Amino acid sequence: MTLRTSPEVGGMGHSIKRKEDPRFIRGKGTYVDDVQLPGMLYLDIVRSPFAHATIKKIDSAKALALPGVLAVITGQDLAKYNLHWMPTLMSDTQMVLPVEKVMYQAQEVAAVLATSRYTAADGVAAVEVEYEPLPVVIDPRKALEPGAPVLRTDKKDKKDNHIWHWEWGDRAAADRAFGEADVRVKEDIYIPRIHVASIETCGCIASFDKVDGKLTVWMTSQAPHAIRTVFALVAGHVGLAEHKIRIISPDIGGGFGGKVPVYPGYVIAVAASVLTGKPVKWMEDRMENLQADSFARDYHITAELAARKDGTLTAIRIKTLADHGYTDAAANPSKFPAGLFHICTGSYDFKAAHVEVDGAYTNKPPGGIAYRCSFRVTEAVHTIERMADIMAHELGMDPAEFRLKNFVKPEQFPYKSALGWEYDSGNYAGALRKAMERIGYAELRREQADRRRRGELMGIGISSFTEIVGAGPSKHFDILGLKMFDSCEIRIHPTGKAIARFGTKSQGQGHETTYAQILAEELGIPAADIQVEEGDTDTAPYGLGTYASRSTPVAGAAAAMAARKVRDKARQIAAHLLECAPDDLVWEPGKFSVKGAPNRFKTIQDIAFAAYTNHPQGMEAGLEAVSYYDPPNLTYPFGSYICVVDIDKGTGEVKVRRFVAVDDCGNIINPMIVDGQIHGGLTMGFAPALLEEISYDEIGNIQGGSFIDYLLPTAVETPKWETDKTCTPSPHHPLGAKGVGESATVGAPAAIANAVVDALWHLGVRHVDIPITPAKVWKLLRERGVTE
Numbered sequence: 001m002t003l004r005t006s007p008e009v010g011g012m013g014h015s016i017k018r019k020e021d022p023r024f025i026r027g028k029g030t031y032v033d034d035v036q037l038p039g040m041l042y043l044d045i046v047r048s049p050f051a052h053a054t055i056k057k058i059d060s061a062k063a064l065a066l067p068g069v070l071a072v073i074t075g076q077d078l079a080k081y082n083l084h085w086m087p088t089l090m091s092d093t094q095m096v097l098p099v100e101k102v103m104y105q106a107q108e109v110a111a112v113l114a115t116s117r118y119t120a121a122d123g124v125a126a127v128e129v130e131y132e133p134l135p136v137v138i139d140p141r142k143a144l145e146p147g148a149p150v151l152r153t154d155k156k157d158k159k160d161n162h163i164w165h166w167e168w169g170d171r172a173a174a175d176r177a178f179g180e181a182d183v184r185v186k187e188d189i190y191i192p193r194i195h196v197a198s199i200e201t202c203g204c205i206a207s208f209d210k211v212d213g214k215l216t217v218w219m220t221s222q223a224p225h226a227i228r229t230v231f232a233l234v235a236g237h238v239g240l241a242e243h244k245i246r247i248i249s250p251d252i253g254g255g256f257g258g259k260v261p262v263y264p265g266y267v268i269a270v271a272a273s274v275l276t277g278k279p280v281k282w283m284e285d286r287m288e289n290l291q292a293d294s295f296a297r298d299y300h301i302t303a304e305l306a307a308r309k310d311g312t313l314t315a316i317r318i319k320t321l322a323d324h325g326y327t328d329a330a331a332n333p334s335k336f337p338a339g340l341f342h343i344c345t346g347s348y349d350f351k352a353a354h355v356e357v358d359g360a361y362t363n364k365p366p367g368g369i370a371y372r373c374s375f376r377v378t379e380a381v382h383t384i385e386r387m388a389d390i391m392a393h394e395l396g397m398d399p400a401e402f403r404l405k406n407f408v409k410p411e412q413f414p415y416k417s418a419l420g421w422e423y424d425s426g427n428y429a430g431a432l433r434k435a436m437e438r439i440g441y442a443e444l445r446r447e448q449a450d451r452r453r454r455g456e457l458m459g460i461g462i463s464s465f466t467e468i469v470g471a472g473p474s475k476h477f478d479i480l481g482l483k484m485f486d487s488c489e490i491r492i493h494p495t496g497k498a499i500a501r502f503g504t505k506s507q508g509q510g511h512e513t514t515y516a517q518i519l520a521e522e523l524g525i526p527a528a529d530i531q532v533e534e535g536d537t538d539t540a541p542y543g544l545g546t547y548a549s550r551s552t553p554v555a556g557a558a559a560a561m562a563a564r565k566v567r568d569k570a571r572q573i574a575a576h577l578l579e580c581a582p583d584d585l586v587w588e589p590g591k592f593s594v595k596g597a598p599n600r601f602k603t604i605q606d607i608a609f610a611a612y613t614n615h616p617q618g619m620e621a622g623l624e625a626v627s628y629y630d631p632p633n634l635t636y637p638f639g640s641y642i643c644v645v646d647i648d649k650g651t652g653e654v655k656v657r658r659f660v661a662v663d664d665c666g667n668i669i670n671p672m673i674v675d676g677q678i679h680g681g682l683t684m685g686f687a688p689a690l691l692e693e694i695s696y697d698e699i700g701n702i703q704g705g706s707f708i709d710y711l712l713p714t715a716v717e718t719p720k721w722e723t724d725k726t727c728t729p730s731p732h733h734p735l736g737a738k739g740v741g742e743s744a745t746v747g748a749p750a751a752i753a754n755a756v757v758d759a760l761w762h763l764g765v766r767h768v769d770i771p772i773t774p775a776k777v778w779k780l781l782r783e784r785g786v787t788e
């Protein structure tokens, strides 16, 4: 089913209201960087060239001598207010500014406050810092070796670099199944650090009004309410109470999880504004964004699968080492230190599973960003889909046939996985068969055999992923104790126009369009008559924000529920107007009519007017409702992707010839937006598969700290995507919809990696870590004696 799309809501709108706000530069944009406030001051940050060093001295004299430089703020200054450390989302601690030592290259060391952006930058260049380098730990495996330098010396009782151990599943059952298996496969898989690299970098303008004691912060945040609460908890002792804090997230140029955490720059800007009483602006540049903001992935995984001779999968075992950098700042729900990695059973009907993850500290910036992914789902999907292919090849089975044999069957839903999750609905074979048909799978296999005979390298890779999106339910999910529900508030004005506000925050996903469509569908008010707003904590109902594809599953559901409350009241008013019993009325979008007398009706606009002018005595006036929706379960979108690659034996270059993506996100609200989400997501899956990686040398110098080295794909490199869909509604979502924003980013890398290994398997290659660069492939070919 596709919900009705009104022609007037075809595109992704941005809030019109903000464009009329005089604080934004008219005609230029509505982003944080465009906010103009009188008397604004600027912050720039001094950053460490060392990955691990004691700070001996910070000499600010030359900087302070520059005209326009007002202050150099250090950790010592913040320590006076106990603001030099802050909590992370995983209840670890992170430095705002260091007092004793720095822990990674590009870490904030001091901040310069000046009257212009350029003066602040000059001030940064003039600050002299004396460092004494300390031993650096970059490899998390070495970080856990006995005798490794202990990095978190600020934690009094910490004697090693181990953060936590987490495990899930039935170890004994998994071990037993492995003991009884006919075939076992095992592989080491590394999923490297990558960066969300959103077009807009992070930044804020903090404006403290000394007269009314109110702090307003325009910031690039995906979760404004949670940020307000965290600010109040951290800075309550210096007088910032939650009702005196207003966070405004205006339009955001891409978030992808990277704009969930609190970065030191935000806190320093707030402190500087509170101290000076002036608005203070901090905006990262591109290299700061790439080098110092939180990172994604960095999982070292050892995975094993067990199967019977006939190809039936029986068990999965996984051990993982998670590199968190110097602090555990992962944006995971509190209960799940390794996020939702336990969706690693994927689309397959395993009877036994066991998974363990250990976290380690290293001299790197914080990791653990859920980059367009529900808390480590990408890592889980990559692992299971790579392993499924390895097992299929090991068994001598076609990877498609192997998957079809092992999929959870449609009649098994709701399906309880061996790791305890209840998958809501699915038809995995349906999606794979559709993708196979669309790409011409059988013919491609014949072509591959022909080409192989001619010595050419062609591969076909499949990824049949299952996702887990829509956090809540609150019984399972919270962040720093804040339960993960979400919200919608609707007010219908007397003339039948409406305003709807949400606890989520779009970063370009088009919520203004799709939420308006949901309300239009539920209330019969044209979408163009509904103003959708998000991102202002003074006006929007409390919510946990937008990430992990949770907006449609949670706030989209809240929209439907709030609209239905409005409709219930509208029925009472219509009955009053039509002088009949409420039960004698029939609803069709836009009006209530009397059963059997379709000419006796009242439109929603008539009813809205009456709600303020002629409502029944004893009923409260007005037509509005709010819903805080706590979903009963997550939603489990899925899909099957098939990729065809050709490999150049001379250069090792991998060329994606075709890529068919069949997605299923249940009922779709706006097909055009969903297609856009999938196209963007596929590109963001293609990028880490073949191009992107952040690595470090042994003394902690970042490799890939600019777009010269960090290979973000452009339209030139991006393959042509062929998309299609199946539709398996979610049984528990009020609209039958599932989330979709991250599906393609999560599902795509394994399809590409599987295609590459499929092209090379006959040469003895079982696995290649992403990114699969020409250099890696060239080396593998030469090691096996393959030349041009």
Ligand code: CDP
Binding pocket: 509, 510, 511, 514, 515, 546, 547, 548, 549, 550, 551, 552, 553, 556, 665, 666, 667, 668, 669, 670, 671, 673, 674, 677, 737, 738, 739, 740, 741, 742
């Ligand atoms: O939380 P986020 O907005 O990133 O992810 P989402 O809930 O998957 O939604 C992404 C966009 O796709 C939103 O504009 C949704 O309303 C839209 N969508 C849709 O039209 N139909 C669906 N079944 C799922 C999402």
